[in-house]
Amino acid sequence: DSGVTQTPKHLITATGQRVTLRCSPRSGDLSVYWYQQSLDQGLQFLIQYYNGEERAKGNILERFSAQQFPDLHSELNLSSLELGDSALYFCASSLRTNSPLHFGNGTRLTVT
Amino acid sequence: SQELEQSPQSLIVQEGKNLTINCTSSKTLYGLYWYKQKYGEGLIFLMMLQKGGEEKSHEKITAKLDEKKQQSSLHITASQPSHAGIYLCGADNLGVYGGSQGNLIFGKGTKLSVKP
Numbered sequence: 643d644s645g646v647t648q649t650p651k652h653l654i655t656a657t658g659q660r661v662t663l664r665c666s667p668r669s670g671d672l673s674v675y676w677y678q679q680s681l682d683q684g685l686q687f688l689i690q691y692y693n694g695e696e697r698a699k700g701n702i703l704e705r706f707s708a709q710q711f712p713d714l715h716s717e718l719n720l721s722s723l724e725l726g727d728s729a730l731y732f733c734a735s736s737l738r739t740n741s742p743l744h745f746g747n748g749t750r751l752t753v754t
Numbered sequence: 755s756q757e758l759e760q761s762p763q764s765l766i767v768q769e770g771k772n773l774t775i776n777c778t779s780s781k782t783l784y785g786l787y788w789y790k791q792k793y794g795e796g797l798i799f800l801m802m803l804q805k806g807g808e809e810k811s812h813e814k815i816t817a818k819l820d821e822k823k824q825q826s827s828l829h830i831t832a833s834q835p836s837h838a839g840i841y842l843c844g845a846d847n848l849g850v851y852g853g854s855q856g857n858l859i860f861g862k863g864t865k866l867s868v869k870p
Contacts (some may be wrong), residue, residue: 684860690857
């Protein structure tokens with residue numbers, strides 16, 4: 643058990659809808675990262691937060707947004723969903739930069 | 755942008771055999787991380803390498819970092835069915851000017867199957 647908790651485990655929704663994915667980092671970790679994993683693209687970095695502030699952005703679409711709250715949990719919001727957004731979404735946390743990332747078990751999103 | 759290439763893409767070995775997975779970076783490696791993933795599950799951290807020539811072992815898995823070649827290898831000795839899964843290498847994401855961005859990029863993974 644990595645200590646990173648993601649909810650829900652599975653999510654099935656229709657195109658055009660909006661969903662929110664939630665992540666609780668390991669106790670003590672200030673950094674939270676979101677990744678998207680699909681069969682063709684592999685594991686893609688979306689966005690990183692450190693102690694409530696956005697630290698780095700990767701290949702995150704404008705339809706997607708995220709935030710980290712004062713209690714350090716994070717939410718990833720996906721809107722105007724398309725079929726191509728179907729993927730595994732992972733949250734990871736770390737104590738500091740250049741330390742290992744610890745991953746949650748992911749949220750499997752299916753857009754129909 | 756920095757890219758990590760893993761080889762082979764997939765591997766089927768007989769239980770008890772040794773195997774090696776390689777990870778090659780398009781840029782200098784400052785930090786290299788190995789993870790294991792079971793299908794549809796989260797990534798499990800295995801090892802982190804930071805210095806050229808560094809070698810680390812955990813149970814029957816050994817990882818080495820060859821900084822000059824911008825490459826790392828993961829070697830499994832006497833493979834077991836429990837070793838099956840997808841192995842991913844990750845590296846510190848370097849920006850345009852070579853500084854760490856604070857997040858990791860990943861290779862596409864090597865799928866390992868171990869036949870009993």
